[in-house]
Amino acid sequence: MDITIAIIVTLVGAATPILIAALGELVVEKSGVLNLGVEGMMLVGAIAGFAGQFYTGNPYFALLCGAFAGAAASLIFGFLTLSLSANQTATGLALTIFGTGFSALAGAPFSAKPVQLMRPLFPAELATHPVWRVLFGYSFPVYFSFFMVVAIWWFLHRTRSGLILRAVGENDLSAHSIGYSVKGVRYAAVMFGGAMAGIGGACFPLLLTPQWAERMTAGRGWIAVALVVFASWKPFRLLAGAYLFGLVMTMELYAKAGGGPLSVIPSELWAALPYLATIIVLVLISIRRDATSNAPACLGKPFLPSN
Amino acid sequence: MQFRLEKRPEPSRLMLYVTPIAAVLLTMVIGAIIFSLIGYDGIGAVREIFLTPLTNAYKWQDLGVKAAPLIIIGVGLSVAYRANVWNIGAEGQYIIGGLAGTWVALATYGMTGPWILPLMILAGVVGGMLYAAIPALLRTRLNVNEILTSLMLTYASVQLIYYLIRAPWKDPMGMGFPQTRLFSEAARLPNIIPGTIVHLGVPIAIVVALVAWFIMSRSVFGYQMRVVGAAPHAARYGGFSENKTIWLAMLVSGALAGLAGVLEVAGPFQRMVPGFPTNYGFTAIIVAFLGRLNPLGVIFAGIVMAITFVGGEVAQTTIGLPNAATGIFQAMVLFFLLAGDILVRYRLKRVVNQPAAGAA
Numbered sequence: 001m002d003i004t005i006a007i008i009v010t011l012v013g014a015a016t017p018i019l020i021a022a023l024g025e026l027v028v029e030k031s032g033v034l035n036l037g038v039e040g041m042m043l044v045g046a047i048a049g050f051a052g053q054f055y056t057g058n059p060y061f062a063l064l065c066g067a068f069a070g071a072a073a074s075l076i077f078g079f080l081t082l083s084l085s086a087n088q089t090a091t092g093l094a095l096t097i098f099g100t101g102f103s104a105l106a107g108a109p110f111s112a113k114p115v116q117l118m119r120p121l122f123p124a125e126l127a128t129h130p131v132w133r134v135l136f137g138y139s140f141p142v143y144f145s146f147f148m149v150v151a152i153w154w155f156l157h158r159t160r161s162g163l164i165l166r167a168v169g170e171n172d173l174s175a176h177s178i179g180y181s182v183k184g185v186r187y188a189a190v191m192f193g194g195a196m197a198g199i200g201g202a203c204f205p206l207l208l209t210p211q212w213a214e215r216m217t218a219g220r221g222w223i224a225v226a227l228v229v230f231a232s233w234k235p236f237r238l239l240a241g242a243y244l245f246g247l248v249m250t251m252e253l254y255a256k257a258g259g260g261p262l263s264v265i266p267s268e269l270w271a272a273l274p275y276l277a278t279i280i281v282l283v284l285i286s287i288r289r290d291a292t293s294n295a296p297a298c299l300g301k302p303f304l305p306s307n
Numbered sequence: 308m309q310f311r312l313e314k315r316p317e318p319s320r321l322m323l324y325v326t327p328i329a330a331v332l333l334t335m336v337i338g339a340i341i342f343s344l345i346g347y348d349g350i351g352a353v354r355e356i357f358l359t360p361l362t363n364a365y366k367w368q369d370l371g372v373k374a375a376p377l378i379i380i381g382v383g384l385s386v387a388y389r390a391n392v393w394n395i396g397a398e399g400q401y402i403i404g405g406l407a408g409t410w411v412a413l414a415t416y417g418m419t420g421p422w423i424l425p426l427m428i429l430a431g432v433v434g435g436m437l438y439a440a441i442p443a444l445l446r447t448r449l450n451v452n453e454i455l456t457s458l459m460l461t462y463a464s465v466q467l468i469y470y471l472i473r474a475p476w477k478d479p480m481g482m483g484f485p486q487t488r489l490f491s492e493a494a495r496l497p498n499i500i501p502g503t504i505v506h507l508g509v510p511i512a513i514v515v516a517l518v519a520w521f522i523m524s525r526s527v528f529g530y531q532m533r534v535v536g537a538a539p540h541a542a543r544y545g546g547f548s549e550n551k552t553i554w555l556a557m558l559v560s561g562a563l564a565g566l567a568g569v570l571e572v573a574g575p576f577q578r579m580v581p582g583f584p585t586n587y588g589f590t591a592i593i594v595a596f597l598g599r600l601n602p603l604g605v606i607f608a609g610i611v612m613a614i615t616f617v618g619g620e621v622a623q624t625t626i627g628l629p630n631a632a633t634g635i636f637q638a639m640v641l642f643f644l645l646a647g648d649i650l651v652r653y654r655l656k657r658v659v660n661q662p663a664a665g666a667a
Contacts, residue, residue, distance in 0.1 A: 036454065076642065086645040089393055089454065093592055094641040101634025108629045214631075219462045226455045268470035275459040279445070282456065286449040 005130045007250055012142055014253075015246025017042070017203035017217075019145045022224035022231075022238050023152055024196025029228055030156060031189035032169035032298035036092025037077050039221025040099025041194050042201030045070040047103040049202025050110060050212050059118040063141065063202050070198015071191045073099055078190040082183050085302040100215060110212040118206040141203050146239075148196075153235040165189060169296035172303045182303050197221065219275065226278045230285050232294040241281070248277050312653040319651050326647035327597050327604070331357075331611060334639040342632070351626045356618035356636055359625075368503040369617045370610060372575060375512040376401070376567040376587045378609035381594035382519045382602045383563030389523070389600050391536040392556035396442065396457025397564040398588025399464040400435040404565025405572040406468065407434030409487060409579040412494035412572075413476060423493040428569050435565015436558050438464070443557035447550040453557070465584055472579055487579040496574035508570035513606065515563065520602035532556065564588060590616075593641045612637060 021038055028035050035041075048069030052062035077095045080086040118139040120127060127137040156162040167175045168185045176182045204216050223245060231237035252270040255263050335353045343349030360366045380397050387394045394400075407430040415423050441460060445451035469485070478488040496506045523529035535542040535552040543549065567587065572579060594612050598604030619633030 080642065080645050084646050084649045086648055090592075090596060090641070091645050093395060094638055094645060097589065097593070097634060097641065098638030101631045101638055104631030105629050105635060108631065219458075222455065222458055226459070229452065229455070266470050266474070268466040268473070271469075272463040272466035275462040278459045279451075279456050282451045283445060283449055286445075286451045 002130065005133060007254070008134050009137060010253060011243065011246040011250045012138060013207050013246075014249040015242040016142050016145050016207065017200040018220050018224050018227065018245060019200075019239060019242035020141065020148065020203065021197045021200030021221060022227045022242060023145070023148050023235065024193035024200070025224055026228050026231070026233060026235060026238060027152060027156075027165070027196075028189050028193035029299055030169045030233060030296055031165050031186045032172055032296050032301070032303075033081065033186050033190055034088050034092065034300035035074065035077055035081075035095070035190060035193055036089060036225060037073070037095025037099065038193075038197050038224050039217060039219065040096035041070045041073045041197035042204075042217045042221040042224075043099040043103035043215065044073045045198025045201030046204045046216055047107045047110075047201075047212065048198065050107065050115060050205040052202075053115040053206060054110060054113065057116060059116075059206050060140070062118075062206060063199055066198040066200075066202025067195040068198070070196070070201065071194040073102075074190050074194020074197070077194075078187050081302070082186050082190070085304060088300050088302070096221070104214045107212045107214060112211065114211045115205060117210045139207060141199065141207060144199075149235045149239045156235070166296070169298055172298045172301075173305065176303075176305050182305075186303070197224075200224070223274060223278050226282055229295075230281050232285070233296065234294075244281075245274055245277065248274050310655050311658045312649070313656045315652060315654050319654070322647075322651045323599060324604075326650060327599060327608070327644055330597070330640050330643035330647055333643045334636055337643075338636055338639055342628075347628060347632075348626050352622055352628050352632060355622035355625055355628070356615055356633065358618075359621050360614045360617040363621075366617055366621070368500075368505050370613045371505050371509045373616045374609040374613035375508040376571055377591050377594045377612050378512040378606055379508075379515050379567040379570070380560075380564045380588055380591035381598060381605040381609055382516050383560035384591055384595040385598060385600040385602060385605055386519065386523065386532060387556040387560040388595055389536045390532040390552050390556040391539070392446075392553050392560075393454045394439060394442065394457050394557055394560045395454055395592060396439070396459075396461045396588070397560060397591055398584060398586065399457065399461030400438045400561040400564035401568035401571075401588045402461070402464040402468060402584055403438040404431035404435035404568030405576075405579065405583055406464075406471065406568075407431050407565065408569030408572050409471075409476070412490040413487060415494065416488070416491055418491070419493045421493075424496070424573065427494060427573055428566065431565045431569020431572075432562045433565070435568060436562040438565070439557045439561020443554050446557075447553050453553075461588070468579065468583060469581060472581065476579065478578075485581055489578050490573065494573060495577050496570060504575070506570075506574040508567075508574050511566075511570065512609070515566070516602045516606045523602060528555070564591075590637060593637055596641060596644060611640075615640075 021042055025038050045066035049062045049066035052065030053059055073095065077091055080091045081088045120137055121140045121143060122136040127133040156166060164180055165185055168180060168182050172182045201217055205212065227238055227241045230241045252273060255265065255270040256267050335357055339349040339353040342352045360370055380401060384394060384397055408427040411427040411430045438460060442453040442456040445456050446453045472485045472487055476487045478486055496508060498506055499510065531547045531552060535547055535549060539549065576583060590612050594605055594608045597611065598608035615633050615636050619630055622628040623630055
C-alpha cells in the first residue's frame with residue numbers, strides 16, 4: 001500500500017511539468033504555429049523559477065517568474081516567425097539552443113545552492129491518511145495542471161475566442177479575410193505557450209530537485225512536443241499521455257534506487273526509456289489512420305496574405 | 308518617412324550571401340552590448356570569442372580540429388535540409404559512429420596493420436547511417452515526424468555510451484573510471500602536421516565538402532534533392548520519389564555524422580569517454596544554415612562556429628566568461644540569420660508620403 005502511494009505521488013510529480021508545458025504547446029499548435037523551442041523555454045523558466053525561489057522563498061512568485069521568462073523567450077520566436085515569417089522549425093531549434101545557453105549562463109552563480117521545495121497546497125492534516133495523500137498531498141502546480149486541462153478544453157471548444165483561435169489554425173487566410181488578426185491571435189497563443197512552458201520548467205527546481213543543474217529538464221520539452229501529437233491535439237488525451245510518461249519515469253527512479261525486479265535491467269536503459277517510449281508512442285499513434293488527420297491544417301506554415 | 312516590405316519577384320542572391328555575414332557582425336555588436344548590460348566585460352567577450360582565435364596563430368590548429376567535425380556534419384545536414392528532411396539527431400548519429408569505431412578499435416586491440424583505421428571509419432559511417440535509417444524508416448513507412456524520432460534517439464544514444472563504458476567496454480586498467488582503454492597505435496588517426504594536433508580529419512572535412520558541392524550542383528542526385536525540397540509537387544510530377552529522397556537525405560546526413568564521430572574518437576579522444584558528446588551535432592545545425600545549405604558555405608560557417616568554440620574557451624580562462632556564453636553567441640547568430648531571411652525574399656521600400664498630406 002505504502003509503496004503504491006509513493007509511486008503515485010512520484011508519478012504525479014514527474015508528469016506535471018510535462019503536462020503543463022504540453023498544454024501550452026497544444027494551444028500554440030491549435031493556432032497553427034509549431035514552436036519547437038519548448039525545451040529552451042522550459043530551461044529559461046526553470047532558471048527564472050529557481051532564482052525567484054532563491055531570492056524570495058515565495059514559490060508562487062517563483063512560478064510567476066518562470067511564466068514571465070518563458071513568455072519573454074517565446075516573444076523572440078514570435079517576432080521571428082510571425083513578424084518576419086522566418087522558418088518555424090529552424091527558429092524553434094534556435095530558441096532551444098538559446099535557452100540552453102542562457103539558462104546555463106544565468107544559472108552558473110547558483111550551482112550547489114539549494115532552495116526550498118514547494119509545500120503541498122492543502123494542510124497536512126488532510127493528507128495524513130494514505131488515500132487522502134493521493135488526493136490532497138500535492139503542491140499547487142499539480143492542481144493547476146488539472147485545472148488547465150479542463151480550462152483549455154473549455155476555452156477551445158466552448159468559447160468564441162477559442163473558436164477564433166482554431167479557425168486561425170485551420171484556415172488562416174479565411175480567418176484573415178473575415179477580419180480576425182491572424183498575427184495577433186498567434187502572438188497571444190505563442191506567449192501563452194511560452195508562459196506555460198516556463199511554469200513547467202519552474203516546476204523542476206520547485207517540485208523535483210531543489211537545486212540548479214544545467215539542462216535539468218533533460219529533453220522533457222521535446223517529450224511535451226511529442227505528446228501533443230500523441231494526444232491528437234486533445235487536452236484530455238494529453239493528460240493521459242503525460243501520466244503514461246510519468247509512470248515510465250517513475251519506474252526509472254525506482255530502478256535506479258535499486259532493489260526489486262526493475263534493477264535487473266541496466267539503469268542506462270531505464271534512463272533511455274522515456275525517449276524510446278516517445279518513439280514507440282509516435283509509431284503507435286501513426287498506425288491509427290486518423291492520427292495526424294486531426295492536426296491543425298496550417299500547422300507550421302507561415303502566414304502570407306497576398307497583400 | 309516610412310518603410311514597407313515589398314515582395315521581390317525573385318529571392319535576392321546578394322542578400323542570400325550578405326545576410327550570414329551581417330548576422331555574425333550583428334551578433335558581435337549586440338552580443339557586446341548585452342553582455343555588458345548583464346555585468347560581464349562585453350567588448351572583451353566579443354574580442355576573445357571572435358577575434359583572438361584568428362589573431363593568435365597558435366590557436367589555428369584548434370580551429371581546424373574543431374571545424375572539421377562541424378563541417379562534415381554540417382555538409383550532411385545541408386543536403387538533408389535542402390530536401391526539407393529535418394534530421395536534427397545528428398548528435399546521436401555522431402555518437403553511434405563514434406561507438407561503432409570504438410567497437411572495431413577494441414576488437415582489434417593490440418593488432419597492427421593499415422586496414423584497422425579504414426575499417427573503423429567504415430564502421431563509423433555505417434553506424435551513423437543505420438542510426439539515421441530508423442527515423443527514415445519511420446517517416447517513410449508510418450509518416451512519423453523525423454524531428455522528434457531523430458532527437459529522441461540522440462538522448463538514447465548518450466545512455467548507450469554510459470552503459471558500454473561502465474560495463475562491457477570498461478578499461479580494465481582504468482582505476483574504475485567509466486571509459487574504454489586507449490586505442491592501440493593502429494586505431495589512432497595520424498597527425499598530418501608534425502608538432503600540432505591537426506589530424507587527418509581536417510583534410511577529410513574539406514574533401515567531403517568539395518565532393519558534396521560537386522554532387523549537389525552537378526548531378527541528378529543533387530538536382531533531385533533540391534527540387535524535392537523546393538517544390539515537392541513539381542518533383543512528384545517530374546517522377547522524383549519523395550520517399551527515396553527522404554531515405555537518401557537521412558542516410559547521407561547520418562553517414563557523415565557517423566564519419567565525424569569516428570574521426571573524433573580516433574583523433575582527439577583516442578578512447579571512448581563520457582564526455583564524447585560535445586554538441587557538434589547540434590552546432591552543425593547552425594553551421595548548415597549559416598552556410599546557406601551550400602557545402603562550400605558550410606566550410607566557412609564551420610570555421611566561424613569553430614572560432615566561437617575556441618574563443619569561448621579562451622574567454623573562459625582570460626576573462627572568466629562562463630562556457631555557456633558560447634552557446635548564446637551561437638544561438639544569436641542563428642536568430643539574426645533567420646531574421647535576415649526576410650531580406651532575401653522581401654525588399655525594404657521607402658514609402659513616400661502622399662503629397663497631399665504635406666511634407667514630413
